[in-house]
Amino acid sequence: MIAYALVLALFVLALKLIDHRFVTKDISMDIYLGLVALLFTVFGIWLGLKLTRPQVKLQVITPPFELDHQKLDETGLSQRELEVLEMMSKGLSNQEIADRLFISLNTVKTHSTSLFTKLDVKRRTQAVKLAKEWSLIP
């Protein structure tokens, strides 16, 4: 605030100086006006930048997850398989997944096996890693 007031005062001072110099030398009104306009345009640009720059904060944004349908189609994963995969990524065991999905442990194993085949991996940790890289899961 004080800084802005000071700068403004300086400008006004400059204005007055130019005023006197030009008026005494009887130079055309248009040129004088042009100078003033130019001066305050520059001032405006400076002011605008000063006011908006701090607002542009550098911050790391975590982009919201969005499923890559294209990649999903490529893998050929079914809905159920994707669900199981997602739960794996949350660190759940096969039994916990079975319980949450109201299906048997064996069925979860079947899904996981076929899911591993489609992703061409051998372990759930690999599957999760790959699925994240391919934006199949958050």
Add this chain to the structure above:
Amino acid sequence: MIAYALVLALFVLALKLIDHRFVTKDISMDIYLGLVALLFTVFGIWLGLKLTRPQVKLQVITPPFELDHQKLDETGLSQRELEVLEMMSKGLSNQEIADRLFISLNTVKTHSTSLFTKLDVKRRTQAVKLAKEWSLIP
């Protein structure tokens, strides 16, 4: 460019209009100057914003991984345990980790067990998930 020229022309026109109106009415020079200054300050602000805004591109930056030493100390993980954890996150089996680290499978198991205890998790998938959230691994 053309747009800017047009806007500038408009401003000059407005200036002239004000000029005529005020001069004919014989209003004080200071007020006239003040108005001009204000007008061009606003113009400057607008111009400055127009020119700089497009430069501020919205882009998602993947921040380079940096280990959170603070969190690492909190967990009390040893160097070897961290290594094992990192390899787990790459989807490697205990045997593969043992081979890459030139240690026995049993030793890897020991490390993983103590690592699970320190992170308070039960499975490697949970450990990997947590470690990522805590910036212990990329």
Add this chain to the structure above:
DNA sequence: GTTGAAATCACCCGAAAGTATGAGGCCGAT
């Protein structure tokens, strides 16, 4: 010079994960 943390390894055992194979029901497409 003891103490303690870290790293190494071993053995056992049960639990979980993963493989192989088969099978039944459902549904949409040819």
Add this chain to the structure above:
DNA sequence: ATCGGCCTCATACTTTCGGGTGATTTCAAC
């Protein structure tokens, strides 16, 4: 109507994981 994919489940088997326990060595710190 039959064919294929999906979902479901089962049995049997192998492999991997993880817990428990104990031991040795090294190395730095007190």
